[in-house]
Amino acid sequence: MEDRVAIFIDGSNLYHALRSNFKRYDLNFVKFADKLCGDRRLFRAYYYNVLQEQNQYPEAHREQQDFLEALHHMPYLEVRLGRTKMAQGVPVEKGIDIMLATDLLYFAWTNLYDVAILVSGDGDFAYALQTVKNIGKQVEVAYFENNISKDLLDVSDQRNLLDHTFFRGLWIGKRRTWRKRPSSIRKK
Numbered sequence: 001m002e003d004r005v006a007i008f009i010d011g012s013n014l015y016h017a018l019r020s021n022f023k024r025y026d027l028n029f030v031k032f033a034d035k036l037c038g039d040r041r042l043f044r045a046y047y048y049n050v051l052q053e054q055n056q057y058p059e060a061h062r063e064q065q066d067f068l069e070a071l072h073h074m075p076y077l078e079v080r081l082g083r084t085k086m087a088q089g090v091p092v093e094k095g096i097d098i099m100l101a102t103d104l105l106y107f108a109w110t111n112l113y114d115v116a117i118l119v120s121g122d123g124d125f126a127y128a129l130q131t132v133k134n135i136g137k138q139v140e141v142a143y144f145e146n147n148i149s150k151d152l153l154d155v156s157d158q159r160n161l162l163d164h165t166f167f168r169g170l171w172i173g174k175r176r177t178w179r180k181r182p183s184s185i186r187k188k
Helices: 011-022 029-037 058-072 096-109 123-135 150-155
Strands: 004-010 041-050 077-087 090-094 115-119 138-143 158-161
Touching: 004 011, 004 029, 004 096, 011 041, 029 041, 029 115, 041 096, 058 077, 077 096, 096 115, 096 123, 115 123, 123 138, 123 150, 138 150
Parallel strands: 004 041, 004 115, 041 077, 115 138, 138 158
Antiparallel strands: 077 090
């Protein structure tokens, strides 16, 4: 029987890693998910990020809306959006990690997938991944070498290094860069 794969993408983590490693963001998510799955069957991919504030960052909001619109056309992909909250005058992401961890655990408990692939380097997810393993599922981490928690690597059954070789053929267009996301929004 073919393994069912669920992919959980920490959108902010992926965005910043793509920006620092490749200076581009025009990733073809269909091909990206296919490559992560290999010859296994994709159950569904989940993309988690914060919604840009239209009043504070109109340009970033417009670009994000275009990006999210493209994601909505990807088959078997769900977009989950958190919000920002002001903390000492600085907008901070709220709710993203808990949404991702909740889905990761709930879908494992309800037996909707056999293999979870986490696209993130955030060590905060290590305990959730360990719990998924304890349920009897396999866990993989897709990560960038310069942005990975040792705890995630230690808990993973398999590791997928996201480097230049991995991304070959996964871009939508010619090498182009999108405008920077406002650096004033930080991940808490």
